Amino acid sequence: MAAGPLDDAERFARLRLARTERVGPVSFRQLLQRYGSAVRALDALPGLMAKGGKGGDIPSLDRIATEMDAGARVGAALVVLGDAAYPPRLAAVDPPPPVLWTRGNVALLSRESVAIVGARIASAGGQRIARGLADSLGRSGFVVVSGLARGIDAAAHAGALDTGTVAVLGGGVDDVYPPDNAGLYADIVEKGCIVSESPVGHRAQARDFPRRNRIISGLSRGVIVVEAEIRSGSLITASLAAEQGRDVFAVPGSPLDPRSKGPNDLLRQGAILCEGVDDVIRAFETLRSLAEPPPDPFDIPPEDVDLEVLDRVAALLSPTPTPRDELARACGLPIQVVAAALLDLSLSGRATLLPGGLATD
Structure with a gap:
């Protein structure tokens, strides 16, 4: 994720990314990890969604502006993951909610x-x-x-x-x-x-x-x-x-x-x-109180994953949640590549990402 204070454009983009079809809390965090910002992730999304799948809906700028205006009318403040005001204990949840509205x-x-x-x-x-x-x-x-x-x-x-x-x-x-x-x-x-x-x-x-x-x-x-x-x-x-x-x-x-x-x-x-x-x-x-979990060790490569790899990983998925390390062993690929493939599959509608590094078809 991008370090330091978030500017208005990035905060707006994070709200837009969070409201995008097929982008749940797991894929939201992984997209930020892969691209470093929501602005760059949104630029890449159309290609990721179309790759081997059915596409998806990215909300228009006007739609997000309407949500921002609605918040302003009721005196609500937007807090996005990465903001200084985002609650640290909630940020340690796997995965944390991408955005919060507050009054x-x-x-x-x-x-x-x-x-x-x-x-x-x-x-x-x-x-x-x-x-x-x-x-x-x-x-x-x-x-x-x-x-x-x-x-x-x-x-x-x-x-x-x-x-x-x-x-x-x-x-x-x-x-x-x-x-x-x-x-x-x-x-x-x-x-x-x-x-x-x-x-x-x-x-x-x-x-x-x-x-x-x-x-x-x-x-x-x-x-x-x-x-x-x-x-x-x-x-x-x-x-x-x-x-x-x-x-x-x-x-x-x-x-x-x-x-x-x-x-x-x-x-x-x-x-x-x-x-x-x-x-x-x-x-x-x-008693031992909550400690923040260690950072995710599986970096998501920024480069595209080819269709052959996507098909290999997709073929191993089932309705039963499967850990990504188990998928990596089954297909003989590095876990970082499998994590990237799962993200692409989820965005194209061919997989569902779950907390704890699990995935289903």
């Missing part, structure tokens, strides 16, 4: 944070616990991150309003959902920070929430689950947190309450018992 105090995104998540239809006791934990964490110097949903999320935000809270949305930063949280949303804009990787004006759909949950855990040093049924988005957030190397905490509850089954099951799987803020602080002091 409020962007500096909160880079402070030490703890997420509190849980049931939308939460008990009065669960909401009291969430609010109390958020208040105590804030007084201990932590920002509290959650998803602005009803129940536990709303209670956590309310408890940390005066000390710092971040709400991560599935829709755009102007998508106030649920509507009855409009007052809380306004308070967070004034005192905290709203963040989303979705375009301004986008209304949240079901597919947006796993991405939202990944940012909640990615911003945080640990995730606390207060109440959650076995099949719930809160447990997805906890699973993502574990994958990202975050500490997972669970507040125990009565086995008679279905909302306690999720946290109790997490405890059976090795989550850290959380009965108060002291449990969180003690865990951070005694």
Whole structure:
């Protein structure tokens, strides 16, 4: 990636690259690695997309300018991967979101944070616990991150309003959902920070929430689950947190309450018992906390990969995610060449890149 501050043209290009068809977070990062800037990557994209594939849609300059204007109208600030304001803990996620829209105090995104998540239809006791934990964490110097949903999320935000809270949305930063949280949303804009990787004006759909949950855990040093049924988005957030190397905490509850089954099951799987803020602080002091992963050792060559190599790698792909080092062994090619081939195949619609160096057809 390009080093140093990003100029306006590069920031605009990074937003445009992030909104390009078939360019997900994995290929976004690899394109920056290969070409050094989004400006040069966009110049190369038409040829890469057409090579042995079906082509793809690069958004027009006007379309990206419209998104920028929409952000300005609601008072939102754009943060792209590589910006000084991009939260360092989230940048260490594999792969990080390419762009973020924010409203409020962007500096909160880079402070030490703890997420509190849980049931939308939460008990009065669960909401009291969430609010109390958020208040105590804030007084201990932590920002509290959650998803602005009803129940536990709303209670956590309310408890940390005066000390710092971040709400991560599935829709755009102007998508106030649920509507009855409009007052809380306004308070967070004034005192905290709203963040989303979705375009301004986008209304949240079901597919947006796993991405939202990944940012909640990615911003945080640990995730606390207060109440959650076995099949719930809160447990997805906890699973993502574990994958990202975050500490997972669970507040125990009565086995008679279905909302306690999720946290109790997490405890059976090795989550850290959380009965108060002291449990969180003690865990951070005694357990190995998140360390940034080592840089990707597989440089992506800037030169084109010929069609014969593309076909060899494509023939080895299947619906089952396959590590790129396994593909390199199978086709007898250097792993750097295979990584480059996978990037080209993904851009031409012949492969899908997944986190952790995996790929499918």
